[in-house]
Amino acid sequence: MSGLKRSMIILAMIILVMSGSLWAGGDQEAAKEDATVRLAVFGDQGHNLVPFEWIEEEAAEMGIELEVIGVPFTAVYEKLKTEFVGGTGAYDLVVFYPSYLGEFAEFGYLQPLDKFFGNYDPDIDDIVPAYKDLYCSYAGDIYALPYDGDVLNFYYRRDLFDDAAEKAAFQAAYGRTLEVPETWDEALEVAEFFTRSAGESLMGKPLDQDMYGFSFLGTRGFAYGWWLNIFGAMGGAYFDRNMNPQINSQAGIDALNMLAELKRFSPPDVMNMGYEELKNAFLHGQLATMVQWSDIWKKANDASISHIVGNCGVAQMPGMVQADGSILRRAAGPVGRVIGIPTTTKHAEEAYWVAWKLTTDISLETVSTSATGLDPYRYSHVENAAAFEEFGPAWEAEAYLSAVMDNLGVLYPDLNIPGAAEYLDTLDIAVTSALSGTISAKQALDEAAVRWDQTTDTLGREKQTKIFNNMLDIWAKYGFWED
Amino acid sequence: MSKLQGNTAIQRSEHRFAIITALPGLIALIVLVAGPLLYMFFNSLFIKTLAAPIPPQFNWFGNYGKVLSDSRFWNAFKNTMIIMGVGIPVQAFLGLTIALLLSKPFPGSRVIVAMFLIPVMITPIVSGFQWKIILNQRFGPMNYLLGILIGMEPKSWLAEPFLAMVSILIMDTWQWTPFVTVVLLAGLSAIPKQVYEASSVDGSTMWGTLWRVTLPLLKPMFTLVVLLRIIFIFKIFDPVYILTGGGPGISTETLSLLTYITGFKNFNVGITSTLAVVQLIAMVIIAKLFMKLVMGRKER
Incomplete structure (x- = not known):
């Protein structure tokens, strides 16, 4: 066998072996892909x-x-x-x-x-x-x-509430100490007090933008949750045990009227405010108080997006004073x-x-x-407050988590029976319609109650009643419901 | 006689051939157009929901009674009529004015006409989003410009019921006036020059020519454009969905949006089908009334 011929055979064998291993490798890749x-x-x-x-x-x-x-x-x-x-x-x-x-x-x-x-x-x-x-x-x-x-939690600007001049002015105007509101009536007074036009003074300095005492989420979708906070504190319920709507009870109407009162001290575009708009207004220092989800405290202490770093207070949701002097609070979720x-x-x-x-x-x-x-x-x-310390000192992280837990303790849970999306959308439309002034609170909630009955009938009243009662039993277990 | 018979046989054969060749198209038409419409009507006679696994219940015309006695339906109908009643005349007036201005060529007029088509070509979802930013009370350029130009206080365009409807009208006018312009421009270019020359010889003024020559000759184009706009406005959905979501409350909810919500939020097939049928009937009635108005005037 000539040298050339031998070399050719060896080369051919090398190519064969290499192509074989490549083939096998490809197979492995394909197998991995398949897996x-x-x-x-x-x-x-x-x-x-x-x-x-x-x-x-x-x-x-x-x-x-x-x-x-x-x-x-x-x-x-x-x-x-x-x-x-x-x-x-x-x-x-x-x-x-x-x-x-x-x-x-x-x-x-x-x-x-x-x-x-x-x-x-x-x-x-x-x-x-x-x-x-x-x-x-x-x-x-x-x-x-x-x-x-x-x-949902109650947020406030800590610097405003701690300011001596503002405290004195509030004392003079309302005859009581400026404190984080315990009740919705107090929240209304605080909202009124801090609502000021650009040019007016706040903490001794002229404002370069309008300041609003309160704000909520007013755009269609989840606005009903902001009404639920007040409705729940007034003792309101979605339905009674027999599946009769209770949203148009006096508690429902009063809660909607209270929210409409708070709207007077909210930004003019509040009815177009979703999560982002509401968050941004607070983070840009345009709001003294507001109600929002728990993540806002973290965002408020992120210097890259917030103008109020270190000044964001989180508190338990205000409530309503009961006959025995106690305060009933509910925080919607x-x-x-x-x-x-x-x-x-x-x-x-x-x-x-x-x-x-x-x-x-x-x-x-x-x-x-x-x-x-x-x-x-x-x-x-x-x-685990330590995990939240990048947003503030340990005491603040602990205060934040404590407020969140307090609000969880008085949770007003979302309705979660079949048809909940339709029930809650109907409720949301009633709340936003009344707040936008096109219809009275009573009329809006009465109409919503009629539609809730229609939804219940469509989905099967007997079955819906049974499921709702099961839900109430769990509510009762955690103290969210009393028969 | 036999010749006649022969002719009839040929005619019959041709007739049969015509039927056979048209049949596939006819079947396709029935299946694709009439089929869904009939199915929609069929569904409208049932209490039927996909929200829960409940068997459909025949309800005769009960759903129609329910829809026609529902205040939310009439609110959506009213809103759709407002957009139609205000939007179409404004767009027709602006479209005609711009078309007249562009009808005499000048340097760059072609580019301007081409640019006019851009709003029509933009996807309604995109234009809705764009206007949502423009009309934002805090950082939107609309308030900024109105503040600079006429010293107007910032307005909450999308947060107040009246202004939210105005916002939809502004956006709809921005998007569809160019369409009206382009159609009328095509109509203007089709009017023979001799007609204008004859009018000029008769001593007609500019307004007289417009009133007695241009507008009557543009009538077919006007009719077309208004009819199309009636149909489009009945179907208006995307921009309203993005811009206001039908809010605040239901102050800007249109028929199409209500139908969508009933179908895809509440999954109520019976009522959704009823809404669609009622919407179709309303559209046909309004279009007929408009045509009658136009044709009646023509006869006079």
């Missing part, structure tokens, strides 16, 4: 989906690829329900608002999660009980894990976010791992950053 599970994740778009990006690498190591699909804040129900009704199986993991849990669980759109707890422990006992039982459970089973512990797994998914175990990871393993990080709008929902969150 990767692609999970379609659904949620309301924006900062609250950011944590899914944080776990991308770890998910990849588990053979999971996440495809996150965001929809507008107020379109979660319609989009999700459309997919569920159509049985499209478009999503493997869904982030949604717990007021829809009753409906999604009742109609079999979600699967119970208890069966996965053996794989990864979600540390259920660490979850604040009201969230666990009202926002994650249905008919005794856990259908979702918490992701965002929403509750509109929105909130939980994670569930649709029955249609073929990757339930992988989806559960993602849910577990976010709501257990890295949950403290997700609720203690200004990069998200997620709020505490575990004891380990509220007992």
Whole structure:
């Protein structure tokens, strides 16, 4: 065999071996590709989906690829329900608002999660009980894990309330000390006191912009939650035990009139204020007090977006004085976010791992950053003030978490029976219509009550009554309801 | 006789051929157009919801009674009529004025006409979002400009019921006036020059020519553009959804938005179908009335 011929044979053998190993390598790559599970994740778009990006690498190591699909804040129900009704199986993991849990669980759109707890422990006992039982459970089973512990809080500008000149002026005007309001009547006085035009003096300096004493979320969608705070404190209920609407009771009308009074001391565009607008007005120093979700304290102490760093006070929601002199307080919890797994998914175990990871393993990080709008929902969150110290000194972080827990203790939960989206939308329209002045509070709530009855009849009165009573039993367990 | 019979046979054969060739198109038309309409009407006769797994219940015309006695429906109807009643005349007037100004070519007129088409080409969702920013009370350029130009105090355009409706009218006019302009411009360019020359010879003034020559000859184009606008306004959804969401309260809720909410928020198939049928009937009646008005004047 000539040298050339031998060389050719060796070369051919090398090429053969190399191509074989390349082939094998390609096979391995393809096998790895095949083993990767692609999970379609659904949620309301924006900062609250950011944590899914944080776990991308770890998910990849588990053979999971996440495809996150965001929809507008107020379109979660319609989009999700459309997919569920159509049985499209478009999503493997869904982030949604717990007021829809009753409906999604009742109609079999979600699967119970208890069966996965053996794989990864979600540390259920660490979850604040009201969230666990009202926002994650249905008919005794856990259908979702918490992701965002929403509750409304009363915010105020600490520097204004501590200012000696303002204190003296308030004392002179109202005959009492300027303090964080305990009742809604006091909140109204405080709102009136701090509402001033540009050029007037505030803390001894002329204002370069108008200042408003109070503000709330007035745009359509979740405005009803701001009314619920007052309605609940006046002893109001959604329905009685027989499913008769109670929103048009005297408590409902008085609460709406109270909110309309507070609107007089709110920015003129309050009825167009959503979460962002309300947050920005407070962070730009245009509001003395407001009611908002728990994440605002973190945003208010982020110097890159806030003008009131170090001056954001968080307090328990004002209430109403009762006959015995005590104060009844209620803090509504509109929105909130939980994670569930649709029955249609073929990757339930992988989806559960993602849910577990976010709501257990890295949950403290997700609720203690200004990069998200997620709020505490575990004891380990509220007992860990150190994790929140980047936003302020330890005492302030502790005061913030204490206020959040106080408000959770007087939670006025969202309605979470089937049809909740329709009931709450009807209520929201009544509240915003009355506040915009096109209709009286009584007329708006009377009309809403009639529509609630129609919704109940459409969905089946007997069944709805039974489900609502089950919900009330849980409310009663936590002291949110008294027969 | 036999020739006649032969002709009839050929005619029959041609007739049959015509039917056979038209049949696929006819079937497609029935399936794609009449089918959904009939299904929609069929659904409107039932109490039917997707919100819960409840079997549909035949309700005769009960849903129609419910819709027609619902104050929210009449509020949405009123709002749609306001947009139509105010928007179309304003857009027709502005469209005609601009078309007349652009009808005589001048340097750059073609570019201007091309630019006029931009608002029509923008997706309504995008224009809604854009106007939401423009009309923002705090940082929107509208308040800033009105403040500089006429010293007006900042207005809460989207937070007060009256101003929110005005905002929708402003946005709708911004988006659709160019469409009216372009259609009328096409109509103007089709009017023979000799007609104007004859009018001039008769000693007609500029206003006289406009009133007696231009406008009557533009009538077909006007009719077309108004009819299209009636149909478009009945369907107006995206900009209202983005700009005001129907609010404050339901002060700017239109028929299309109400239908959408009933369908996709409440998942009430029966009522949604009823709303759609009623909307269709209302649209046809208004279009008919308009045509009758136009044709009646023509006859006179």
